[in-house]
Amino acid sequence: MRPFAYQAPDDTGAAVRSVAERPDAVFLGGGTNLVDHLRLGVVSPGLLVDVTALTSTEITEVGGGLRVGAGVPNSELAADARVRSRYPVLAQALLSGASGQLRNMATTGGNPLQRTRCMYFQDVSTPCNKREPGSGCSAIGGSTRNHAVLGTSEHCIATHPSDMAVAMAALDAQVLVLGPDGERTIPFTELHRLPGDTPERDTVLEHGELITAIDLPELPMARRSRYRKVRDRASYAFALVSVAAALDVDGGVVREARIAFGGVAHAPWRARRAEEALRGATVSDESFAAAAAAELTDARPQPGVDGGNEFKIALLTRTLVATLRDLAREEA
Amino acid sequence: MDPDTTLRVDGVTHHLDLDPRASLLDTLRQRLGVMSPKKGCDHGQCGACTVLVDGRRVLACLSLAVAQDGHEITTADGLSEDGADHPVHRAFVEEDALQCGYCTPGQVCSAVGALDEFARGWPSAVTTDVAADPELDDAEIAERMSGNLCRCGAYKGIRAAVADAHREVSR
Numbered sequence: 001m002r003p004f005a006y007q008a009p010d011d012t013g014a015a016v017r018s019v020a021e022r023p024d025a026v027f028l029g030g031g032t033n034l035v036d037h038l039r040l041g042v043v044s045p046g047l048l049v050d051v052t053a054l055t056s057t058e059i060t061e062v063g064g065g066l067r068v069g070a071g072v073p074n075s076e077l078a079a080d081a082r083v084r085s086r087y088p089v090l091a092q093a094l095l096s097g098a099s100g101q102l103r104n105m106a107t108t109g110g111n112p113l114q115r116t117r118c119m120y121f122q123d124v125s126t127p128c129n130k131r132e133p134g135s136g137c138s139a140i141g142g143s144t145r146n147h148a149v150l151g152t153s154e155h156c157i158a159t160h161p162s163d164m165a166v167a168m169a170a171l172d173a174q175v176l177v178l179g180p181d182g183e184r185t186i187p188f189t190e191l192h193r194l195p196g197d198t199p200e201r202d203t204v205l206e207h208g209e210l211i212t213a214i215d216l217p218e219l220p221m222a223r224r225s226r227y228r229k230v231r232d233r234a235s236y237a238f239a240l241v242s243v244a245a246a247l248d249v250d251g252g253v254v255r256e257a258r259i260a261f262g263g264v265a266h267a268p269w270r271a272r273r274a275e276e277a278l279r280g281a282t283v284s285d286e287s288f289a290a291a292a293a294a295e296l297t298d299a300r301p302q303p304g305v306d307g308g309n310e311f312k313i314a315l316l317t318r319t320l321v322a323t324l325r326d327l328a329r330e331e332a
Numbered sequence: 333m334d335p336d337t338t339l340r341v342d343g344v345t346h347h348l349d350l351d352p353r354a355s356l357l358d359t360l361r362q363r364l365g366v367m368s369p370k371k372g373c374d375h376g377q378c379g380a381c382t383v384l385v386d387g388r389r390v391l392a393c394l395s396l397a398v399a400q401d402g403h404e405i406t407t408a409d410g411l412s413e414d415g416a417d418h419p420v421h422r423a424f425v426e427e428d429a430l431q432c433g434y435c436t437p438g439q440v441c442s443a444v445g446a447l448d449e450f451a452r453g454w455p456s457a458v459t460t461d462v463a464a465d466p467e468l469d470d471a472e473i474a475e476r477m478s479g480n481l482c483r484c485g486a487y488k489g490i491r492a493a494v495a496d497a498h499r500e501v502s503r
Contacts, residue, residue: 036375092457105390
């Protein structure tokens with residue numbers, strides 16, 4: 001591991017200035033992903049600026065919704081009584097991620113910024129455009145079982161690994177950011193980028209910008225919401241596909257739906273076409289499957305030496321149908 | 333200069349000059365001779381290095397030691413009070429919850445953390461209604477302990493030991 005300096009400043013402003021003035025500086029949160037990457041040689045920063053003691057660890061009521069400090073551990077966010085009753089999809093998404101130990105370490109601000117678990121990205125002996133721009137993509141034509149089917153580019157087919165982020169995207173959360181030029185708010189659905197020809201950039205954050213909190217807006221329909229995750233083992237594994245959904249049904253007809261997909265794209269994938277297809281539709285497996293089809297029109301499964309990932313189309317369709325069916329039953 | 337770091341480990345205070353690269357796990361084992369946390373994968377995938385920091389279970393391999401300044405670290409060794417084994421220690425022995433024993437200190441710390449989380453009413457991924465208080469059945473124990481791998485496959489005994497310890501501590 002390349003040597004690096006460590007700083008634990010007194011406040012977020014000082015932390016932001018420290019990172020902003022050094023191109024090779026990074027923020028340290030829970031460290032669950034960064035420390036592993038330091039060890040693997042995926043990244044080699046010159047300075048780590050520890051923000052774990054600086055950002056808020058409080059969850060507070062704000063305008064009918066909740067403001068979650070960036071320092072709130074994933075475990076405590078999932079355990080919060082208000083989150084469990086008002087946004088069950090978020091509690092379930094958090095609980096389906098990682099392990100008890102990791103959820104105690106991982107933070108609300110750090111979780112969305114974790115990097116892809118693409119095995120080629122994490123293996124420094126293979127080319128990867130995300131790790132080393134211009135070196136090529138080893139995943140395309142390689143093992144693609146865990147890779148994206150939506151929004152890919154010829155440069156990168158990695159997926160975003162976070163479960164929490166999928167729920168946040170469905171809930172229309174807002175990301176509060178402090179940067180060298182002041183504060184700004186970014187809709188959660190616009191935080192993550194698609195790879196395009198710059199897959200090295202996961203998000204729209206500029207160097208030195210720090211997530212200080214995430215706002216969950218008031219959303220009564222989210223009281224009936226669910227997260228369903230399909231993976232290769234029953235626990236402690238990343239999603240092959242996942243669905244975060246909230247459903248508002250009146251007399252057997254869908255009034256409104258909120259849907260996001262995980263495990264299928266470079267970003268948590270807000271499924272607005274599926275939501276549109278469901279508005280006014282009769283509650284039935286057929287209309288739920290039609291909503292999935294509407295969203296997946298542009299899906300491009302990847303061939304691969306491991307059999308590829310075309311299975312994700314059918315798997316995601318069935319997962320969406322099952323999730324919405326459960327929610328409709330809950331409404332009845 | 334590296335920052336001065338104060339670590340309190342199993343009730344003993346240590347002042348250390350640390351390389352910022354040193355993990356909490358390597359610091360415990362190599363600098364302080366605290367050998368109960370084990371290095372399995374060193375990547376956060378096996379749970380053998382699990383310790384309690386301020387009472388919460390975490391992975392020592394993914395924690396930088398400099399970032400633990402001022403925190404209270406408890407390993408499986410430090411769970412004993414006045415020389416008496418912790419109820420989770422006793423339950424692991426009673427239920428034969430190990431074979432080679434390499435993962436056991438991590439399992440024990442994880443179980444102590446998991447039982448505390450359950451006592452606080454925290455739900456898990458298998459809790460049917462996350463808004464309600466969960467019941468600690470076998471499926472809940474398996475899910476809550478899924479971050480600790482056992483290559484010997486002593487899971488049946490581990491689940492039984494966690495259930496025993498739960499009955500003991502909630503009595």
